[in-house]
Amino acid sequence: MSEDIKTMRNVALAGHGGAGKTTLAEAMLFNAGVTNRLGKVEEGNTIMDFQPEETKKQQSINTSFIKYTHNKHTITLMDTPGDQNFFSASKTCFPVADCMAFVIDGVGGPSAMTEEAAACALENNLPGFVIVNKLDRERSDYATCTDACKSALKKKIVPVCFPIGSEDDFKGYVNVITGQAFEYDADGKPGKTDIPADMADDIEMAKEEFVENVAELNDDLLEKYLEGEEISEDELKATFRQGVLDAEFYPAICTSATKMIGIDLIPNFINDYMPSPVDRGDWTALDADGNEVVISPDPDAEFCGFVFNTIVDPYAGRLSLFRVISGTLGKEGNIVNTTKDKKERFSQLLEIAGKEQKTITSALPGSIVAVAKLKDTLTGDTLTGGKEIRIPAPEPMPPVISFAISPKEKSDEDKIHEAVRKILEEDTGLMLERNEETKQTVLSGRGLVHIEVTAEKIQRKFNVGMSIETPKVAYRETFKKKIRVQGKHKKQSGGHGQYGDCWIVLEPLKSGSGFEFVDKIVGGVIPKNYIPAVETGVREASQNGILAGFPCVDFRVTVDYGSYHSVDSSEMAFKMAGSIAFKNAAVDAKPTLLEPIMKVSVKVPEDSTGDIMGDLNSRRGRVLGMDSEDEKQIINALVPMSEMLRYAPDLGSMTGGRGTFTMEFEQYDVVPGDMSKKIIERVKAEKEEAS
Ligand SMILES: Nc1nc2c(ncn2[C@@H]2O[C@H](COP(=O)(O)OP(=O)(O)OP(=O)(O)O)[C@@H](O)[C@H]2O)c(=O)[nH]1
Ligand SMILES: [Mg+2]
Known part of the structure; x- marks a missing residue:
């Protein structure tokens, strides 16, 4: 096997937004001499955040790549976005990395998106390590962070480095594998130092714990350890590496990307312990x-x-x-x-x-x-x-929020569709649909910010403006009362007249039945060849309901009587008669507004369950039941679609970003009276405005 492959390292920097992934990459590249200037995310001059949307928002939106050589190894860094709006760009890249570097904010610890990234590592069987960053910041704490990582990353965490000093005074680290300590000067240059006296006992204990963790992986080593025999550094390193490759645990190290503390260690750590494509295997x-x-x-x-x-x-x-x-x-x-x-x-x-x-x-x-x-x-x-x-492709992340899109300039209709279609090629987190009923083009994605950034990208790349708005809900109308009426169309204008006459019974059907038409004409009071015209008349008229112009569903029309004229009757005249009959009936058949109801499944941490249930109730939801999975609760409910249009950001703020949900259409249901009135008034006003 080629040595060149054994010295390759593909590392994905993963974790939540703002933890410092892009800044760490910048610091590593500067440290390795790949660049001669240390860029800053805030100044929009980093190597990895180079797209205009990224420099504007000061965060990563796409995964960026760079390959560089360090100590005869070639390291490819993949800087993934941590924000949930852009996480699908991270998820598509994780499978092609051979390991993950979980970057943790030393102040806030791991968060929801760290958990998502860790789930991807488990799914793809990837080894990884933890970088607790920002340890120069006030209220940062290494021990608390490494401890919290155990449950967030669902893995044993084995700290390898321990910080010297804390917060503003963070100045270096002790490495328990080598027993060496380093302090950094103001320029981020490391200098070897002694283990500080006040850390000696803790380091002794930490080393003991480390050796125990490693020895557990190898029977020979364990025996030596239990017998109290000396374990050589090489033996320890080799077994430790195997433990890392088998993802028995994630080792942890400590850094400050902005102060360049611990940065020089990262590539060495990657080269020594992380897998090559050969280690990754088949x-x-x-x-x-x-x-x-x-x-x-x-x-x-x-x-x-x-x-x-x-x-x-x-x-x-x-x-x-x-x-x-x-x-x-x-x-x-x-x-x-x-x-x-x-x-x-x-x-x-x-x-x-x-x-x-x-x-x-x-x-x-x-x-x-x-x-x-x-x-x-x-x-x-x-x-x-x-x-x-x-090679089986991973499923794209399901969209959670939808917006109706339109070109800012009416004449750009074709241009915008072409642009969105192209953007869909690069962003698997987006989905485009045409809703024929509301006559809207609906773009769905991972969050409002995701859609807004997509609009910016479309403006920049294709020079076309895109407006976004909350999509319209496709309401329906139905009837609650059975009624029999006549529909008569008679016109005498000069020569040939028009004559059609029918009696119909309109009656409600149960939900989901659609429209039924029954012919009960006897004795030829309406000739057979005109009956389909009556049906067409009813069907077409029912596409525009009486309340607010929505299509009518779940009703039966039976034509049972009528009359005709041997000269003036025609298909056209009977179609008109059917249409008139339907309109006459609709007014008095207790017309009722129906709304789409979604089957919603919300997955949240246990302690948010109460809030989520209360919130679903306030959205007129009906909770069907609960399940639990991986320490999370799954709440299944039926909720009107109109109440779910902005659910994604609300769920995010209720759960600190730890909740996820899916939803699909289930059925149509009656809109409560007062609500129905409001919707009808709104739709009528919109129509007047449009005309
Ligand atoms: N004090 C301090 N600030 C840091 C450190 N690392 C990063 N920052 C700052 O934290 C902010 C976010 O850093 P980024 O590198 O953009 O974080 P990220 O993980 O790439 O975030 P996303 O791209 O949104 O996923 C920036 O303002 C950085 O300057 C650090 O070690 N110490
Ligand atoms: Mg970034």
């Missing part, structure tokens, strides 16, 4: 018959790559980012997209470095590379040299 793919096949990170095998990200550029076209899973890819060539069953060709192999792209001549297994202008390839697709295998 990947599982499916062959053409759906059988599992194994793909090894073998440079001599046939090429196979997995596309995990797409970037759309209005000028340069589409850029497909993928990880080489096996084989060695050359600087140009023909490849096959096995997911789409299409041939593709690329003429340049690229490596991404922040906002830059540089051409490279070949890529080994484990490499994160990109090619431009593939015709049919999108995120989640498999590329091969021809072999029919597919």
Whole structure:
């Protein structure tokens, strides 16, 4: 196996927004001499947050990549966004990392999105380590953070480094593996020092605990430990590394990214203990018959790559980012997209470095590379040299909030659709639907900010303005009373007249029945060939209900009597008669407004359950039952759609971002009287305004 693969490290910086991932990446690159200037997120000049939307918001929106060499190893850093609005951009990248660095805010500790990232690590079987950052800040606390990580990351945490000094006085760390201590000067330069006297006892205990944790993984070592024999540093390191690779625990280290404390340790720690693509081992793919096949990170095998990200550029076209899973890819060539069953060709192999792209001549297994202008390839697709295998793509994150979108300029209707369609290629967290009934185009995503940023991106990339508003709810109308009426259409204008006459019975049906039409004409009082026209008349008129113009549902119309004229009757005249009959009936058949009811499933930490139930009640929800899963409660309820349009941000603030929910349409139900009145008035006012 090529040494070049064994020295590769693909590391995803993961965790909640604002923990310092981008700043840490910046500090690491500066420390390694990749850059000669230390950028700041606040000043919008970091390597990783380079998109205009990122510099404006001072947070990461997309995952950024950079590869650099350190001590004969090549480290690819993936700086993922921690904000839940942009988390789908993180989730698509985690599977192509070989390990995760969980960056924790030393003040606030792990939060909801750290838990989400940890769940991805478990799902993909990725090892990881914890970086407790911001330890220079007031009220930061290393021990509290590492302790909280146990439950948040669902893993044993093994602290390897311990901070010297705290808060403003944080100045270095002691490493229990080597027993060495370092203090940093104002420029972030480390100097070897003695373990401070007041830490000696604690470090002694911490070392003991560390050795015990490691010894537990290896019987020989455990025996030595129990016998009180000396365990060499090399033995300890080797078993520790195996424990890390098997994800038996996550080691923890301590840093301040802004003061450059502990930064120089990170790449060494990555090189020494984190996995290479060879350590990661085989990947599982499916062959053409759906059988599992194994793909090894073998440079001599046939090429196979997995596309995990797409970037759309209005000028340069589409850029497909993928990880080489096996084989060695050359600087140009023909490849096959096995997911789409299409041939593709690329003429340049690229490596991404922040906002830059540089051409490279070949890529080994484990490499994160990109090619431009593939015709049919999108995120989640498999590329091969021809072999029919597919790597299963992870499910995109379900959208939680929807907005109706429209172009700012009416004439941009086509342009906006084209732009949104392109943005969907690079953002799997978005979904676009056309609601024919409300005549709205609905864009769904992970949060309001997600949709707002999408609008900004569309403006910048495609130069077209997009407005967003709360989507309209598709109400319906129905009837509560049975009634029999006549519908007569008679016109005598000069020569040929018009004559149609029918009697209908309109009666309510149970919810979900739709519309039924029954012909009970006897004795030919309406000729057979005119009866479908009566039905068409009723059906068309019922598309615009009497209350607020919504389609009518769940009723039956029976035509049981009528009359005709041998010269003046026509299909048209009977259609008019049907329409008039329906309108006459609708007024007196107790018309009633119906609203869509959603089946909602909310997953929250146990201590929020009471608040969530109370809130669902205030949204006119009906709780159906509760379940529990992974220390969380799942509340199932039926809630009117109109009450759920802004649920995502509300749930976020009620649970500190720890709640998630899904919802789908269940049924239509009657809107309560007072509410119904308000909706009808609002719709009428809107219609008047529009006309
Ligand atoms: N005092 C102090 N501030 C820090 C440290 N690390 C980062 N910050 C600040 O914290 C803020 C957020 O840092 P980022 O690097 O953008 O955090 P992030 O994890 O990349 O956040 P997202 O991109 O939103 O996921 C910035 O203002 C940084 O300057 C640190 O070690 N100490
Ligand atoms: Mg960031």
